[in-house]
Structures are given as C-alpha cells and as structure tokens.
C-alpha cells in the first residue's frame with residue numbers, strides 16, 4: 001500500500017525513485033513524480049512506455065520493486081480505468097453498477113452522474129452504453145467517493161479530437177467542483193498540448209516534463225513522437241495565438 005505523506009506538506013501524491021519490474025523486465029525506473037493539490041497533470045508517452053503501469057503503481061495495484069509512492073494522509077483516490085470488462089450475460093443497470101460494491105444514497109448517485117455528464121444514463125443497461133457513455137459512468141463511479149486525487153487512464157480513448165477536448169473541459173469543471181488533483185493519461189497530443197497545465201512525458205522513465213510548450217520544444221519529446229510532435233506544437237501555437245488575439 002502507498003505510504004502517507006504528512007498533512008502539512010503541499011503535494012497530495014509523490015513518488016520517489018520508483019522502479020517497477022514485471023515479468024522479469026524493467027518497465028519503469030527512477031520515477032519521481034509530484035502531484036500538487038488541485039493540479040492537472042497529463043501523462044503522455046508512446047505505446048508500451050509504462051503509463052498504465054505507473055498508474056497502477058500509484059493506486060497500489062502493482063507493487064514496485066523499489067522506491068515509494070506517498071499519498072497525503074486521508075487523501076482519497078478516484079480511479080477511472082482504461083477499460084473494464086463486464087459480463088454481458090449478467091446485465092446490470094447504471095444505477096445498480098454504481099451501487100457496487102458499496103451502496104450510496106440515491107441523491108449522491110444522481111449528483112455523481114450529473115457531475116460526470118451522465119445525468120440521463122441512470123436507468124440504462126451498462127452493456128447498452130456507447131464507449132463515451134461508459135467512460136462517463138466510470139468517471140461517476142470515481143466521483144462517488146469524493147476523491148482528492150482523480151486518476152484517469154486513457155479515459156478519452158475512442159473519442160475524436162473534439163470529443164477529447166470536450167472531455168478535458170469536463171474534467172476541468174470536475175476538478176474545480178471537487179477541488180481534487182487530476183492525473184490523466186492521454187495519447188491525444190493535440191488536445192494535451194492545448195489543454196494541459198503540466199505534461200509529463202514517459203518512456204520507461206520521465207524524459208521531460210513541464211508546461212506544454214516547453215515539453216513540445218524538447219528534443220526528447222520530438223524524438224519520441226516524431227512528426228506528431230511538430231504537428232501538436234503547431235496546433236498549440238495556433239490555438240494560443242488565436243486566444244491571444246481574442247484577448
């Protein structure tokens with residue numbers, strides 16, 4: 001289990017020299033990551049770079065070989081997994097799903113669904129939901145526990161740029177309402193570069209991190225993402241110049 005950080009310190013989550021080995025292979029090394037209260041950090045990296053592994057280590061689902069994960073005392077983590085398999089032979093409604101494994105008041109469930117942008121899905125069967133609706137229900141489930149830290153693993157998977165951008169906006173509203181820190185994994189470089197406050201670029205270790213434009217200019221980022229890197233920087237500049245023009 002992750003260790004507690006004393007309540008006096010500012011970070012809500014911090015890792016120190018995290019090393020993860022799976023199947024005899026080193027997947028992550030020297031991970032020093034800090035998440036401050038109410039900050040949004042986006043984790044990017046190529047396929048297989050260890051993003052999901054890091055997220056699992058943070059929530060305590062994977063035990064690191066060495067290093068530490070410290071969580072502020074009393075801080076609750078809400079986790080939205082990359083995918084969740086539900087047995088289609090056991091149909092379950094959204095409302096019932098959100099009551100598993102622990103029952104919540106009807107009002108709390110309604111609030112969480114509303115806050116996740118899924119207010120109208122309560123009576124739907126889980127196996128009838130679209131990919132985007134399913135992710136919002138998973139987000140509602142994470143919000144039910146009033147998280148101090150919200151961790152989303154590729155929660156915008158399957159959404160196009162527009163859908164991803166809308167989802168990011170939604171997460172920003174959630175962050176403000178719940179006053180939680182957010183760590184999200186994303187592979188949509190365009191949207192990340194446009195929307196994130198702080199970007200962490202992972203490839204077995206943290207290659208670079210900082211504000212989007214700084215990361216986009218770094219040679220490590222360009223080496224990892226090639227042409228996409230140049231595209232996303234152009235996108236970032238275009239968007240920010242437009243914003244600057246407007247005012």
Ligand SMILES: Nc1ncnc2c1ncn2[C@@H]1O[C@H](COP(=O)(O)OP(=O)(O)OP(=O)(O)O)[C@@H](O)[C@H]1O
Pocket residue numbers: 022023027045046047048049050051052053054
């Ligand atoms: N249980 C496991 N045993 C052995 N190797 C594993 C295990 N889980 C993951 N890996 C390996 O660890 C590496 C990192 O996987 P991970 O899923 O963390 O990457 P990712 O950055 O999230 O990738 P993607 O963007 O494709 O989702 C991969 O090479 C994967 O094959």
